[in-house]
Amino acid sequence: MPALIGEILSIPAVPTLSRPLSGWGRYPVEVCEQVRPERYRDLRPAAEQQIARGQGRSYGDAALGKRVILTERVNRLLAFDATSGVLRAEAGATLAEILDVIVPQGWFLPVTPGTRFASLGGCVAADVHGKNHHHDGAFSRHVLAIELILADGSRITCSATQNAALYWAAVGGMGLTGIIGEVSLQLIPVSSPYVQVRHHAAANLAETFALFNDAALDDKYSVAWIDCLASGDSLGRSVLMCGHHAPHDDLPAALRQPTKPGKARAIPFDLPALALNPFSVKLFNALYYRQQSGKTEPFFTHYSEYFYPLDSVAHWNRLYGKRGFVQYQCVIPDSGAFAAVTALLQALSQSRRPSFLAVLKRLGPQSPGLLSFPMAGYTLALDIPLRDDGVFALLKKLDEIVLHYGGRVYLAKDAVLTPQEFRVMYPRYAEWRAIKQDVDPALKFQSSLSRRLELDHA
Amino acid sequence: MRKTVLILGATSAIARATAAAFAAQGFDLYLAGRDADELSRIAADLAIRYRITANSGLFAAEALDSHGRFFTQAIAEMGEMHGVVLALGYLGDQQAARDFSAGAEVILINFTAAASILSHCASYLEARKQGFIIGISSVAGDRGRQSNYTYGAAKGALSLYLQGLRNRLFASGVRVITVKPGFVDTAMTYGMPGLFLVASPQYIGERIVQALGKSADVIYLPWFWRYIMLIIKSIPETLFKRLKL
Numbered sequence: 001m002p003a004l005i006g007e008i009l010s011i012p013a014v015p016t017l018s019r020p021l022s023g024w025g026r027y028p029v030e031v032c033e034q035v036r037p038e039r040y041r042d043l044r045p046a047a048e049q050q051i052a053r054g055q056g057r058s059y060g061d062a063a064l065g066k067r068v069i070l071t072e073r074v075n076r077l078l079a080f081d082a083t084s085g086v087l088r089a090e091a092g093a094t095l096a097e098i099l100d101v102i103v104p105q106g107w108f109l110p111v112t113p114g115t116r117f118a119s120l121g122g123c124v125a126a127d128v129h130g131k132n133h134h135h136d137g138a139f140s141r142h143v144l145a146i147e148l149i150l151a152d153g154s155r156i157t158c159s160a161t162q163n164a165a166l167y168w169a170a171v172g173g174m175g176l177t178g179i180i181g182e183v184s185l186q187l188i189p190v191s192s193p194y195v196q197v198r199h200h201a202a203a204n205l206a207e208t209f210a211l212f213n214d215a216a217l218d219d220k221y222s223v224a225w226i227d228c229l230a231s232g233d234s235l236g237r238s239v240l241m242c243g244h245h246a247p248h249d250d251l252p253a254a255l256r257q258p259t260k261p262g263k264a265r266a267i268p269f270d271l272p273a274l275a276l277n278p279f280s281v282k283l284f285n286a287l288y289y290r291q292q293s294g295k296t297e298p299f300f301t302h303y304s305e306y307f308y309p310l311d312s313v314a315h316w317n318r319l320y321g322k323r324g325f326v327q328y329q330c331v332i333p334d335s336g337a338f339a340a341v342t343a344l345l346q347a348l349s350q351s352r353r354p355s356f357l358a359v360l361k362r363l364g365p366q367s368p369g370l371l372s373f374p375m376a377g378y379t380l381a382l383d384i385p386l387r388d389d390g391v392f393a394l395l396k397k398l399d400e401i402v403l404h405y406g407g408r409v410y411l412a413k414d415a416v417l418t419p420q421e422f423r424v425m426y427p428r429y430a431e432w433r434a435i436k437q438d439v440d441p442a443l444k445f446q447s448s449l450s451r452r453l454e455l456d457h458a
Numbered sequence: 459m460r461k462t463v464l465i466l467g468a469t470s471a472i473a474r475a476t477a478a479a480f481a482a483q484g485f486d487l488y489l490a491g492r493d494a495d496e497l498s499r500i501a502a503d504l505a506i507r508y509r510i511t512a513n514s515g516l517f518a519a520e521a522l523d524s525h526g527r528f529f530t531q532a533i534a535e536m537g538e539m540h541g542v543v544l545a546l547g548y549l550g551d552q553q554a555a556r557d558f559s560a561g562a563e564v565i566l567i568n569f570t571a572a573a574s575i576l577s578h579c580a581s582y583l584e585a586r587k588q589g590f591i592i593g594i595s596s597v598a599g600d601r602g603r604q605s606n607y608t609y610g611a612a613k614g615a616l617s618l619y620l621q622g623l624r625n626r627l628f629a630s631g632v633r634v635i636t637v638k639p640g641f642v643d644t645a646m647t648y649g650m651p652g653l654f655l656v657a658s659p660q661y662i663g664e665r666i667v668q669a670l671g672k673s674a675d676v677i678y679l680p681w682f683w684r685y686i687m688l689i690i691k692s693i694p695e696t697l698f699k700r701l702k703l
Contacts, residue, residue, distance in 0.1 A: 017649035038471055038645045039496050073471065076503035090499070101507055 021068060024317055025059035026324030027386050027415055030448060036070040040090060043074050043181055044153050051447035052179045054119025055094060058126060059327040060415030061448035062174050069179065071121055077101060078182065085187035086144065091121025091180045096311075103303070107187040108245060110142035116308045121180040126412035127172035127372040129379075131221035131243075131307075134362040138374050140171035141367060147182040151444040155181065160368075169435040172372035174411055176445045176455065177436060191248040194255055195221070195306040198242050201293030205236020205345065209338055212240065212362055212378075220244040221306075225292065227285040228358040228382065231349045235342065238360065239292040246300055255300055284356070310357075319356070320385045328398055329373075329381040329410040331363055336405035337378040343401045344380055351394045357383045370432040373410045381413070392416060411449065419454040433458060460510070461540035462486040464532055466517060466575060469496040471644040472594065473545035475663030480543075481508035483667060488532045488539070490517035511536075519546050519571035520563070529578040541590040542579045543666070546572050549609055549646055561608035568612035573619050580623055583632045590633040592666060593620040597638050597678065600687045603703035617676075624675055635669050636676045637662075640683040655680070 017036075022029040037043050043052075046067065053063035054071050071092035079088040082105045087098065095109060096116040102108065113128040122128075124146055129138045136142075145159040148170055158167035170177045200217060202208040208224050211217055219242035230237040248256065310316050317324070332340040341360065348355060359381050366375040384391055395416050402409060408425035409417055423429055433455070443456055450456070463480045465473050468489035477487050481504045489497050489504075489512060497514035505512040513535055517528050533539050548567035550560055576591060583589040598606060599613030617636055624634035641647055641656045657680050669677050678684040693701075 034649075036645070036648055039469070039493070040499060041495065076499045077506040078499060078502045080506045097507075 021053075021056070021064055022324070023059045023061060023063060023415075024057050025326055025413075025415065026317055026320075026322075027326060028061055028064070028448070029324075030061070030064045032064055032068045033066060034068045034070055036073060038073045040074055040076075040181065043069070043071065043179060044149055045069075045151055045179065045444050047444075049444055049446040051445060051450075052091075052121065052125075052175045054092060054122035054125075055117050057113075057115055057118040057122060058412040060413060061452060062126070062412055062414075063122075064448040065446055071119060071179075074181075075119075080105075082107070085189060086184060087187055088182060088184040089120055090182055091119060091124070091146075093120050094118065095120070095123070099303075102187055103190070103193050106189055106191060108190040108303070110186060110188045111136060111139045112307055114308065115311055116304070117311060120183045120185075121175075124171055124180050124183055125173060125175045126410075127367065127369045127374075128412070129363065129374045131223045131361060133374050134222075134364040135220060137364060138171075138367050138369065138372055140168075140369050140372065142186050143171070144184040144186055146170065146180055146184070148177065149179040149181045151178065151440040151442060165435060166439065168368045169370050169432050169439075171367070172369040172411075173432065173436075174371070174447065174449060176447065176450050177439055178445060190245040192246050192251055192255075193303050194246040194251060194300045195243040195303055196246040196250065196298055197295075197301050197306060198298045199292055199295040200240040200242070201289075201296070202236070202238045202240060204234055205238075205338070205342055208236050208238045208240065208360065212360075217242060222362065224360040225288075226345070226358040226360055226380075227289050228345055228348055228355050229282045229285055231346075235345055235349065237289065239289060241292075241306075243301075243306055245303075251300060320383070321387075323386045325383050325385045326391065326395065326415050327381065327383050327413040328395065329379060329413040330398070330402040330407050331373065331375055331377050331379040331410070332402065332405045332407035333375065333377040336407075340401055340405035340407060341378060341380055344382075344398055347394065347397050347401065348382065348384075351390075353384055353387075353391065353394065355382045355384055357381070370428040370435075371411070371426055373408065373412070375408070377407070379410075381410075414449075417453065419452075422453045430458065460484070460486045462488055462511075462536040462538060464488045464490065464539050464542045464579070466490050466542065466544045467519070467546040468500060468514070469493050470545055470547060471659040472639065472642055472662050473543070474500055475659035476543055476545065476592075476666050477504055477512075477663070478508070478660075479663040479667040481510050481512070484508075484510065485540070486510050486536065487512040488536050489514040490528070490532065492516065492518060517575075519567050519575070522571060522574045525571075525575045526578055529575065529582070533582070539579070539582065539589070541670075542576070542583075542592070544572055544576060544591070544593045547594070547596075547646075549606075564608045565612045565615075568609065569615045569619070572616050576619070576623065580627060580632075584627055584630045587630045588632065590635065590670060591620075591623065591627070592635045592637060592669070593617075594637045594639065594666075595620065597640050597683050597687050600638070601691055601698075603701075605703055633670065634675070635666075637666055637669070637679060638676065638683065638687075639679045640686070642679075655682070 017034045020029050021032045050067040051065040052069045056063050074090045075092035077089045085107045111130045123139045127138045127140045145157050148156050148158050200211050202211050222242045224238040224240045226238040361379050363374045363379050463485045465477045469491045489501050491497050501512040501514040550564040595617045596613040598610040599617050602610050620636045643656045643658050662679050665679050
């Protein structure tokens with residue numbers, strides 16, 4: 001009892017905390033020392049090695065390390081010009097916080113990943129892309145400037161025109177060139193919170209590719225949801241979902257009133273591993289395909305439903321049970337894309353591992369970002385539950401296919417790539433490494449990902 | 459006309475969340491503290507998110523002579539002041555309990571400075587016959603213990619001061635609310651081992667603003683701390699003095 005009362009009443013000021021931490025895929029889990037600055041000036045490197053972490057929405061080990069600097073409280077919106085659509089904010093701010101402010105004033109994010117709960121800093125560090133990459137490029141194309149906090153504690157403004165070499169190393173650099181402190185972003189104008197969407201069904205992969213290449217169907221945003229348990233003649237069966245921001249004047253009267261998105265439902269606990277079995281996922285996929293492929297007429301949907309369907313279920317990663325899952329995302333250059341995606345889907349289908357989420361997107365030309373993931377071609381993203389170690393053999397196989405076709409794996413999703421594979425997939429690594437040595441010779445910024453990929457040497 | 463709330467000690471996590479909760483209700487803000495850079499960041503953030511006016515000004519709590527000038531300046535900038543949230547807090551370290559030279563600052567910030575600035579606020583609000591003063595004290599002020607009795611004494615004195623002020627200002631229709639938070643997830647408690655029943659700063663901020671619409675004069679946050687402290691206060695002193703607290 002005295003000990004309990006002592007705990008209740010004494011408030012020691014201990015600045016750090018050690019506890020298990022993981023990425024959104026919940027694999028791997030590591031005990032990390034964590035600090036959580038509340039003031040901007042306290043967002044700075046210590047003497048030991050460290051990595052900044054925003055909302056932990058990368059899937060693997062990118063935001064894990066010996067010492068993790070949580071940026072969640074350094075999330076102030078610093079300037080917003082509703083006339084020009086320029087926003088400046090601290091890197092801990094989430095896209096959701098930004099959308100809440102900008103959408104009612106007629107602006108939207110120029111590029112958004114599939115979750116609005118990512119931090120601004122994370123979006124820069126992973127140089128994220130959206131469903132519009134084939135038209136609008138990656139996040140870094142729309143960033144006007146960042147403030148980078150370097151290993152020596154100095155703060156430097158970088159952009160495509162100022163300290164450009166460092167800028168192109170920092171975007172996609174997974175936080176390893178320094179802590180991203182502030183971000184200035186050019187937003188895009190919208191006149192409503194709605195997206196006008198049109199679905200097109202494809203009976204197999206060849207039809208899916210044909211839809212992607214049909215200029216008449218092309219829209220600002222496009223993404224194909226693939227039923228990856230369909231096999232044989234139906235392999236690559238999909239629904240292509242195309243959309244663009246709906247002009248206010250096109251909306252039916254009922255949608256012209258201001259709305260607030262509903263509160264997220266939550267998965268309260270880890271589902272047993274059995275809940276997602278090949279049968280249940282196959283059933284879900286078949287029903288979903290039937291339902292979605294029927295929507296051939298254009299319809300209006302709120303941006304949160306179009307861009308962030310999974311955000312409406314908090315902790316959806318618990319669907320995959322306690323062992324978590326790996327998300328696998330790769331891009332294949334146009335020339336071999338059809339053959340590669342066929343091979344990837346076949347490998348997955350043969351493994352009989354249910355994947356809830358499989359999406360295929362087109363990507364446009366690569367940005368100057370030295371470690372930026374997107375390049376011209378097709379990107380396939382899969383959730384693969386981690387049920388047993390057989391998954392790793394499957395992942396190896398997928399990596400081999402990607403390498404064979406000259407593709408690459410997305411570091412923000414990856415948990416298993418080897419140093420050798422990484423160096424083949426990211427041919428500009430040597431250039432990046434030279435800049436890293438220049439700004440962080442003592443390797444103060446390290447993550448579990450950088451150690452796994454041996455980014456401490458050439 | 460828009461109403462302004464003055465936040466004293468505006469850069470702490472609790473103060474920031476309380477300011478946000480007021481801004482969400484449409485109040486304008488005047489943020490006061492000693493860290494100009496942080497104040498301007500928080501003010502910009504609240505102004506953008508809630509589309510209100512948020513100004514900030516430097517407030518040196520330990521410079522008691524400057525308080526009158528500071529308050530006059532804040533009113534001049536905002537046109538009026540409808541309410542005040544006192545969120546000054548300085549924990550000091552464990553040494554402060556034994557070494558008075560360290561403890562003196564704890565008393566100065568948590569009590570003397572608080573009483574000084576509140577005296578200016580009280581006279582202003584008393585003359586206007588409206589408005590409120592919300593003082594953030596602590597459960598640590600409810601009973602003295604060897605581990606942090608200097609901080610506890612200063613917060614306990616603040617609670618008494620607020621009680622007296624409430625009595626004085628009742629006649630002029632000015633609300634005085636004493637807030638006693640338990641564990642809140644802030645830099646002050648981050649990483650503390652065995653921490654339990656931790657409230658988020660957002661929860662505390664929202665409840666503080668809600669308290670204005672209710673009748674309670676002294677609120678514990680979260681509510682169950684009232685009962686935890688009731689038990690702790692009811693332990694007989696002959697037993698309490700033997701406990702390692």
